[in-house]
Amino acid sequence: MDLMDKLSILTDSAKYDVACTSSGSNRSGVKGAIGSTCLPGVCHSFAADGRCISLLKVLMTNICVYDCQYCVNRRSNDVPRAAFTPEELALLTMEFYQRNYIEGLFLSSGVMQSPDASMERMCRVIELLRTSYRFNGYIHAKAIPGSSPELVRKLGLLCDRISVNIELPSEQSLRALAPDKPKENILRPMTEIRDALTQNKQELAVYRHAPAFAPAGQSTQMIIGATPDTDWQILRLSESLYKKYSLKRVFYSAYIPVGNHALLPHDQPPPLLREHRLYQADWLLRFYGFKASELLDDKRPSLDPLLDPKCNWALGHLDIFPVEVNLADKEMLLRVPGIGPMSAMRILKARRAGALSFDDLKKIGVVMKRAMYFITCKGKMYPGVRLTHSFIYENLTADARRNPKGLPFAPESEQLSLFPAPAVPQLSAADKGGEAVWQKSLM
Amino acid sequence: MAEILNVTTPPDDYAILHYDDSFEGMLTAVFESYTRKPVPISIVGQQHQKRLDVQYITIETDFRKSERVIDGINRIMGGDAYERVWTGFLSCNPDKEDIIYKYIRFGMKVGHKVHFHLTDRRVMNMDKLVKLVGRESSLQIEFVRFSRMEGGVFYGRIEPDNDVLPLMMPFFADRFNTQPFIIHDTRRQTAGLYDTQEWYIRSAEGITMPEYSDDEMKYRALWKRFYNTIAIKERINPNLRRQHMPKKFWKNIIEMSMVDGAKPTALPSDISRSKDAERFLNPSPLPQDKIGTSAESQELRLPADTGSQAAKK
Numbered sequence: 001m002d003l004m005d006k007l008s009i010l011t012d013s014a015k016y017d018v019a020c021t022s023s024g025s026n027r028s029g030v031k032g033a034i035g036s037t038c039l040p041g042v043c044h045s046f047a048a049d050g051r052c053i054s055l056l057k058v059l060m061t062n063i064c065v066y067d068c069q070y071c072v073n074r075r076s077n078d079v080p081r082a083a084f085t086p087e088e089l090a091l092l093t094m095e096f097y098q099r100n101y102i103e104g105l106f107l108s109s110g111v112m113q114s115p116d117a118s119m120e121r122m123c124r125v126i127e128l129l130r131t132s133y134r135f136n137g138y139i140h141a142k143a144i145p146g147s148s149p150e151l152v153r154k155l156g157l158l159c160d161r162i163s164v165n166i167e168l169p170s171e172q173s174l175r176a177l178a179p180d181k182p183k184e185n186i187l188r189p190m191t192e193i194r195d196a197l198t199q200n201k202q203e204l205a206v207y208r209h210a211p212a213f214a215p216a217g218q219s220t221q222m223i224i225g226a227t228p229d230t231d232w233q234i235l236r237l238s239e240s241l242y243k244k245y246s247l248k249r250v251f252y253s254a255y256i257p258v259g260n261h262a263l264l265p266h267d268q269p270p271p272l273l274r275e276h277r278l279y280q281a282d283w284l285l286r287f288y289g290f291k292a293s294e295l296l297d298d299k300r301p302s303l304d305p306l307l308d309p310k311c312n313w314a315l316g317h318l319d320i321f322p323v324e325v326n327l328a329d330k331e332m333l334l335r336v337p338g339i340g341p342m343s344a345m346r347i348l349k350a351r352r353a354g355a356l357s358f359d360d361l362k363k364i365g366v367v368m369k370r371a372m373y374f375i376t377c378k379g380k381m382y383p384g385v386r387l388t389h390s391f392i393y394e395n396l397t398a399d400a401r402r403n404p405k406g407l408p409f410a411p412e413s414e415q416l417s418l419f420p421a422p423a424v425p426q427l428s429a430a431d432k433g434g435e436a437v438w439q440k441s442l443m
Numbered sequence: 444m445a446e447i448l449n450v451t452t453p454p455d456d457y458a459i460l461h462y463d464d465s466f467e468g469m470l471t472a473v474f475e476s477y478t479r480k481p482v483p484i485s486i487v488g489q490q491h492q493k494r495l496d497v498q499y500i501t502i503e504t505d506f507r508k509s510e511r512v513i514d515g516i517n518r519i520m521g522g523d524a525y526e527r528v529w530t531g532f533l534s535c536n537p538d539k540e541d542i543i544y545k546y547i548r549f550g551m552k553v554g555h556k557v558h559f560h561l562t563d564r565r566v567m568n569m570d571k572l573v574k575l576v577g578r579e580s581s582l583q584i585e586f587v588r589f590s591r592m593e594g595g596v597f598y599g600r601i602e603p604d605n606d607v608l609p610l611m612m613p614f615f616a617d618r619f620n621t622q623p624f625i626i627h628d629t630r631r632q633t634a635g636l637y638d639t640q641e642w643y644i645r646s647a648e649g650i651t652m653p654e655y656s657d658d659e660m661k662y663r664a665l666w667k668r669f670y671n672t673i674a675i676k677e678r679i680n681p682n683l684r685r686q687h688m689p690k691k692f693w694k695n696i697i698e699m700s701m702v703d704g705a706k707p708t709a710l711p712s713d714i715s716r717s718k719d720a721e722r723f724l725n726p727s728p729l730p731q732d733k734i735g736t737s738a739e740s741q742e743l744r745l746p747a748d749t750g751s752q753a754a755k756k
């Protein structure tokens with residue numbers, strides 16, 4: 001099989017992995033080596049689906065002895081199979097990098113014979129890159145659940161970022177759909193990586209030249225919309241992953257129907273709007289100091305499709321508004337819809353040169369369309385605004401109700417009823433036994 | 444009031460400073476503005492359409508004066524501010540001198556506090572100038588595509604609105620390190636060259652390029668295959684793609700330029716293809732000792748203190 005065919009097969013089987021960022025690592029060039037990394041990451045292209053292409057995202061091989069139902073590469077799926085040799089993949093990465101097509105490599109793999117066999121092959125590619133080619137650019141590798149701690153450690157020392165996919169938002173979903181992947185096999189490497197990261201931080205504090213272990217940290221990914229798990233469950237899971245595993249990122253991937261298992265949805269379009277709302281909520285957890293329980297609860301387990309989660313939260317807490325922009329502290333400013341970390345910082349700066357008016361806020365970059373309902377400037381409300389739930393809700397959702405297609409990622413066929421029933425088959429009663437959700441095992 | 448002034452004969456005190464389009468020239472004009480009473484209303488470059496109702500004063504570039512302005516900005520407004528002035532000067536905005544001039548005059552008055560005046564018109568205009576240059580530089584860094592030429596030099600082509608080459612060169616020199624490359628700005632006919640030791644910018648005229656290396660087309664094809672395979676068809680979203688990757692970049696982006704069945708990017712006619720011509724990076728096109736001297740600096744559009752950048756390490 002020639003390289004072109006291999007590349008096609010192994011790209012096609014890797015494309016459902018969402019994480020393609022090259023962020024979190026900041027390394028300038030090194031004499032005699034090739035490559036550097038930038039903290040915010042660099043996109044190099046955008047595919048026809050509008051997603052950023054930053055890394056050469058491929059599988060080492062799509063041969064897999066496991067049978068995860070939501071995955072195209074599952075053993076029982078009839079697709080062409082291929083495997084790169086470590087040499088050809090290392091060379092390909094360099095050739096692409098030198099032409100500025102990519103920021104580096106994102107490598108994962110099917111389970112060839114055993115998790116360790118696949119991991120060894122992945123390590124081989126990355127070793128070639130780091131030592132033979134002296135490649136100093138970005139590498140993200142996915143550790144394979146069930147592989148040995150030594151290999152996880154080795155991989156971490158070669159990479160910028162290392163991730164283990166948690167795959168599905170609840171343990172019973174995982175048990176039903178990924179029989180070869182007991183949750184321990186996922187959580188164990190995550191724990192090892194977390195501990196290695198902590199240890200490495202201490203080593204680096206003592207000795208600056210200690211070898212860095214995955215300087216861009218650990219991330220994970222879960223598929224949403226393939227199982228009946230709610231947004232509330234998902235957000236709670238993310239929250240504990242950030243807290244207990246110090247993850248840098250949790251990625252959400254709208255399920256694209258690739259399986260035929262009875263428990264999986266079939267003709268449903270990918271829930272892109274839901275995915276978008278989850279990213280917004282995730283953002284609130286990471287940068288705005290929100291807790292998952294502030295955004296959702298047992299009674300309201302789904303994010304509102306019409307309204308972003310921050311506006312939604314503010315509408316539920318009108319008693320703390322309006323906020324006086326000229327006096328509020330940073331935490332409070334961050335709670336105002338339409339004010340992000342950047343504009344909050346700019347407000348704090350600009351206030352030192354004089355009191356701010358509504359006009360000034362606009363100049364600073366505050367999104368007045370959302371902020372106007374929730375603030376006062378020098379003690380005055382925005383003219384014509386009433387601080388009532390119905391007034392604000394009507395106005396904020398007016399566009400979306402008039403033109404649902406204007407919503408981000410809203411495909412025509414997606415239903416916009418307020419709390420859409422999950423269009424996925426429910427797990428059987430037997431699967432639900434014990435209410436053993438991820439959260440519990442994470443405690 | 445302004446209208447009335449415009450129709451009457453120009454009063455002597457209604458002056459605009461006119462300079463030679465070099466960074467030092469502009470700073471010299473700033474310096475001169477402090478020696479004149481009343482204060483000149485603006486600074487304009489060579490492209491400016493002269494008006495009849497104002498008096499123009501031509502400023503001779505003087506490096507000692509520009510140095511003093513640089514010192515002053517660094518000391519009084521801070522190093523950030525100088526960086527902003529330098530970056531803003533790369534802008535294609537026809538009013539850039541005016542914006543920079545007003546920013547400096549305001550900043551010299553309020554000092555470091557200039558960073559807090561985020562809603563002042565003069566600071567906002569400057570913010571915008573710098574932001575647009577920075578944004579374009581980032582986009583060009585994302586999207587410039589290099590081709591491997593015979594002999595191992597990599598060639599990339601850009602057509603930026605702003606003169607962002609001086610911002611791109613240090614980035615790629617640091618990154619590619621052991622890899623010689625050239626970035627050709629086809630709009631300005633300038634070229635940034637990196638020979639694995641240091642980088643510099645010169646006129647693109649007189650540079651001859653070797654042919655593409657034998658495997659160049661192979662890797663383009665592989666890349667294009669990757670590009671076309673990685674998209675998820677259930678998520679196709681042309682608007683989102685265009686939003687992130689504006690159409691005006693497409694013709695220099697290999698995977699996009701071939702989308703509409705176009706031929707592989709040919710070498711530009713202005714950089715001639717020639718087998719027996721002197722090889723690229725052969726020492727003759729650019730005598731090393733001339734790099735960054737004042738004679739070159741106007742053509743290079745680089746401020747004196749950054750003109751001869753050896754790559755940062």
Ligand code: SF4
Pocket residue numbers: 064065066067068071072073074075109110111
């Ligand atoms: S182990 Fe990975 S590649 Fe194999 S079927 Fe499961 S998810 Fe797919």
